[in-house]
Amino acid sequence: MGASDVRTPRERYRAQVQEEIKERAWEQIATAGASALSLNAIAKRMGMSGPALYRYFAGRDELITELVRDAYRSLADAFQARAAAGTDLDGLAQALRRWALDDPQRYLLVYGTPVPGYRAPEDTTRISGEIMAVLLDACTAEQSSAQQPRAEQSSAPRSPAGSPSPSPFDAHLAEHRAWAGEHPAPPSVLRLALAVWTRLHGVLSLELAGHFTGMGFDPAELYAAETRSLTGR
Amino acid sequence: MGASDVRTPRERYRAQVQEEIKERAWEQIATAGASALSLNAIAKRMGMSGPALYRYFAGRDELITELVRDAYRSLADAFQARAAAGTDLDGLAQALRRWALDDPQRYLLVYGTPVPGYRAPEDTTRISGEIMAVLLDACTAEQSSAQQPRAEQSSAPRSPAGSPSPSPFDAHLAEHRAWAGEHPAPPSVLRLALAVWTRLHGVLSLELAGHFTGMGFDPAELYAAETRSLTGR
DNA sequence: TGTACATCAGTGAACGCGCGTTCACTGATGTAC
DNA sequence: TGTACATCAGTGAACGCGCGTTCACTGATGTAC
Numbered sequence: 344m345g346a347s348d349v350r351t352p353r354e355r356y357r358a359q360v361q362e363e364i365k366e367r368a369w370e371q372i373a374t375a376g377a378s379a380l381s382l383n384a385i386a387k388r389m390g391m392s393g394p395a396l397y398r399y400f401a402g403r404d405e406l407i408t409e410l411v412r413d414a415y416r417s418l419a420d421a422f423q424a425r426a427a428a429g430t431d432l433d434g435l436a437q438a439l440r441r442w443a444l445d446d447p448q449r450y451l452l453v454y455g456t457p458v459p460g461y462r463a464p465e466d467t468t469r470i471s472g473e474i475m476a477v478l479l480d481a482c483t484a485e486q487s488s489a490q491q492p493r494a495e496q497s498s499a500p501r502s503p504a505g506s507p508s509p510s511p512f513d514a515h516l517a518e519h520r521a522w523a524g525e526h527p528a529p530p531s532v533l534r535l536a537l538a539v540w541t542r543l544h545g546v547l548s549l550e551l552a553g554h555f556t557g558m559g560f561d562p563a564e565l566y567a568a569e570t571r572s573l574t575g576r
Numbered sequence: 577m578g579a580s581d582v583r584t585p586r587e588r589y590r591a592q593v594q595e596e597i598k599e600r601a602w603e604q605i606a607t608a609g610a611s612a613l614s615l616n617a618i619a620k621r622m623g624m625s626g627p628a629l630y631r632y633f634a635g636r637d638e639l640i641t642e643l644v645r646d647a648y649r650s651l652a653d654a655f656q657a658r659a660a661a662g663t664d665l666d667g668l669a670q671a672l673r674r675w676a677l678d679d680p681q682r683y684l685l686v687y688g689t690p691v692p693g694y695r696a697p698e699d700t701t702r703i704s705g706e707i708m709a710v711l712l713d714a715c716t717a718e719q720s721s722a723q724q725p726r727a728e729q730s731s732a733p734r735s736p737a738g739s740p741s742p743s744p745f746d747a748h749l750a751e752h753r754a755w756a757g758e759h760p761a762p763p764s765v766l767r768l769a770l771a772v773w774t775r776l777h778g779v780l781s782l783e784l785a786g787h788f789t790g791m792g793f794d795p796a797e798l799y800a801a802e803t804r805s806l807t808g809r
Numbered sequence: 810t811g812t813a814c815a816t817c818a819g820t821g822a823a824c825g826c827g828c829g830t831t832c833a834c835t836g837a838t839g840t841a842c
Numbered sequence: 843t844g845t846a847c848a849t850c851a852g853t854g855a856a857c858g859c860g861c862g863t864t865c866a867c868t869g870a871t872g873t874a875c
Contacts, residue, residue, distance in 0.1 A: 353839070353850080360851090376692035378611040383828065394830075395852050403829065456688035457785050459609035468790070512801035515793060522791035537798055538805070545778025552690050557701070558755035560748060565770055568745035572771070572805075586817080586872075593818090616861065627863075628819050636862065 361399045363389060368410060372448045377458050380407060408464045414449045415470040418442055422477040432485040435478065436543055436570045440563075447551045454544055455551075472524055475536070479526045482535040489575055510534060535573065542569045594632045596622060601643055605681045610691050613640060641697050647682045648703040651675055655710040665718040668711065669776055669803045673796075680784045687777060688784075705757055708769070712759045715768045722808055743767060768806065775802045 350358070367385045382403055383393040400406045418439075425438040443450040452458075513530040516537075523533055546569055549555060550562040583591070600618045615636055616626040633639040651672075658671040676683040685691075746763040749770075756766055779802055782788060783795040 351839080357851085376611065376689070378609065379692055381828065382830090391851095392853055393828090394832090394854085397830075398851060451689045454782070454787065455785065456609070456684045459612055510801060510804070512797055512804075515797045519791075519793040522793070534801065537793075538802065541778035541782060541798070541802065542775050543778070544782060545774035545776070548781055549687070549774060549777060552688070554687065558752075560752040560755070560770075564745055564748045565774070568743060568767065569771065569774065571743070571745075584872080590818085614861065615863090624818095625820055626861090627821085627865090630863075631818060 357399075364396060364399055364406070365410060365413065368406060369446070369449070372410070372452065373446070377407070377448070377452050382406070404461065407458065407461055411452060411463055412467060412470070414453045415467045415474070417449070418453065419470050419473045419477075422474055426477045426480060430481045430484045432481045432539065432574050433570060433576070435481045436539070436566075436573075439543055440547065440566055443547050443551065450547065451551060454548065475522070476524070476526060478536050478539060479523060479528045479532065482532045482539065483528055485574060486532055486535060539573050542573060545569075590632075597629060597632055597639070598643060598646065601639060602679070602682070605643070605685065606679070610640070610681070610685050615639070637694065640691065640694060644685060644696055645700060645703070647686045648700045648707075650682070651686065652703050652706045652710075655707055659710045659713060663714045663717045665714045665772065665807050666803060666809070668714045669772070669799075669806075672776055673780065673799055676780050676784065683780065684784060687781065708755070709757070709759060711769050711772060712756060712761045712765065715765045715772065716761055718807060719765055719768060772806050775806060778802075 364385060367388050368380060370388075371380055371384060380403065382396050382400075386393045386396050396406075400409070421438055421442045422435065425434055428434070509531070512534055516530040516533045520530070520533055523536075528536070543566070546562065546566045550566075555562050555565075597618060600621050601613060603621075604613055604617060613636065615629050615633075619626045619629050629639075633642070654671055654675045655668065658667055661667070742764070745767055749763040749766045753763070753766055756769075761769070776799070779795065779799045783799075788795050788798075
C-alpha cells in the first residue's frame with residue numbers, strides 16, 4: 344500500500360497491462376529464447392493488436408531492457424532475503440540454484456550468451472553490485488568461520504575457502520579490486536567470491552543448457568560437491 | 577593428398593564453395609549470433625543468389641548442424657593434439673582457453689545457451705565422448721602424479737585434484753558413470769574431470785559473455801587460479 | 810578430334826510469412842466547470 | 843448533477859524489410875561414342 348493507493352484507476356490498469364506484457368514476454372522467451380522475442384507475437388497472445396504495445400514500451404529493445412532489469416532485481420532480492428536469514432555461503436548457493444531452476448531463461452538472459460545487438464542498461468551494474476556485496480559478505484563470514492576449530496574435523500581440503508593461504512592470484516586482486524566497491528574484503532575473500540561465482544555458474548549454465556542430460560549423474564549432486572569445494576565443509 | 581587426388585575438378589570446386597559458405601556463416605555468427613544465421617545473407621556476401629545455397633545444404637538447419645559438428649570436431653582435434661604432446665591437465669586447460677578465445681562464438685555455439693529450436697545431431701555425442709576421453713586421461717595422470725612427493729612442496733591444498741580423498745559425490749558417481757564409457761577411471765577421477773569441465777567453463781563463459789569487462793582484474797589470471805585449484809600446483 | 814548428350818551450378822521470379830514501427834483514427838474514461 | 847472538453851488505450855491500414863524455400867529455367871562443364 345502507500346503509494347499504490349494514490350494511483351488512479353487508469354494508472355493501476357496501465358501498470359497491470361504492462362505487467363501482463365512482461366509475463367507473456369517471459370513465456371515467449373522460455374519457449375523460443377530471448378532473441379526470438381517479438382512484440383507482435385506478445386500482442387497476439389494478449390488479444391491485442393501489435394501497435395497497442397507501443398503505449399507501454401518504446402520498442403522491442405526497451406522491453407528487453409526492462410526484463411533484464413527485472414531479472415537482476417529479482418536475483419538481488421532473492422540474495423538479500425537469503426542473507427537476512429543468515430549469511431552462510433551454502434545457503435546462498437542453494438538460493439542461487441533455486442532461483443536459476445525456477446526460471447532457466449531468466450538466468451540465461453542475465454548470465455548466458457549475450458543477446459546479439461543488445462546492450463545492457465547502466466543501472467544493472469548497480470544491481471549486480473548489490474548482488475556482489477551479498478556474496479562478499481557471505482564469503483567474509485565463510486572465511487572467518489573456516490579458521491575456527493570446527494574446520495579441522497575432516498581431512499577435506501578447504502581452498503580457496505578456508506584459511507587464506509596466499510595465492511599468486513591474490514597479489515593481482517589486491518591491485519585490481521575496483522569491482523568490489525567499498526567492500527573491505529581482503530584479497531583472499533575476493534578470490535573466494537570469484538570462485539563461488541564462476542564455479543556455481545559453471546555447473547548451472549551447463550545444466551540449464553542441457554549438457555548433462557544423458558550423462559546419468561545428478562546435477563544437484565555435482566552442484567553440492569562444488570559448493571563443498573568452496574565452503575570446505 | 578590421397579583421396580583428394582581422385583576428386584574431379586567439379587568435386588573440388590564443390591567442396592571449395594561449401595567451405596566458403598561455412599566460413600561466411602562463421603563470420604555472420606561472430607557478429608550477430610547463431611540465431612541470426614541467414615542463408616540469404618550468406619549468399620549475398622558471396623555474390624550469389626539465395627537459392628544457390630540449396631545446392632550445398634538442404635536448408636538452414638543442416639548448415640547449423642554442420643557448423644556444430646565442425647566445432648566439436650575442431651575442439652576434439654585440439655585436445656588430441658595437445659594430449660599427444662603430454663597429458664598434463666594444465667596444458668589441456670590452456671589449449672581449451674586458446675581454442676575458446678580463438679573464436680568465441682564457436683565456443684558459445686557448443687557450450688553456450690542452446691539455439692532455440694535446434695537439436696544437435698547424434699554424432700556430436702560421439703565426438704564429445706572423444707573430448708571427454710582425453711580429459712579423463714589427463715585427470716588420471718594428474719591424480720597419480722599428485723600422489724608423488726612433489727605434491728608436498730607447497731601448503732596449497734589440492735582438491736578435488738590431488739589425493740583421492742573420498743567425497744560424498746564419489747559414491748554417486750560410482751553408480752552413475754555411464755558417461756565415461758569404457759574409461760576405467762575411478763570415481764575420484766570422474767569427479768576431477770567434471771570439476772575441470774565446469775570450473776573452466778564457468779570462467780570462460782562469463783569472460784566470453786563480457787561479464788568481467790569493467791571489473792578490472794585479468795580473466796587470464798582467474799583462469800590460471802582456477803586451473804591451479806584443480807591441479808594443486 | 811568432333812559431335813550428341815547428360816550433369817549440375819547458379820539465376821530470377823514467386824510464395825507466404827512475420828517482423829518492427831508510423832500514422833490517422835475511434836471510442837471509452839476521466840476531469841473541470 | 844449535467845454538460846464540454848481533454849486524455850489516452852487500442853485499432854486497422856500501411857510501409858519496407860528480410861526470411862526460408864520452391865520452381866522452371868539457362869548455360870557452362872563434363873562424358874560417351
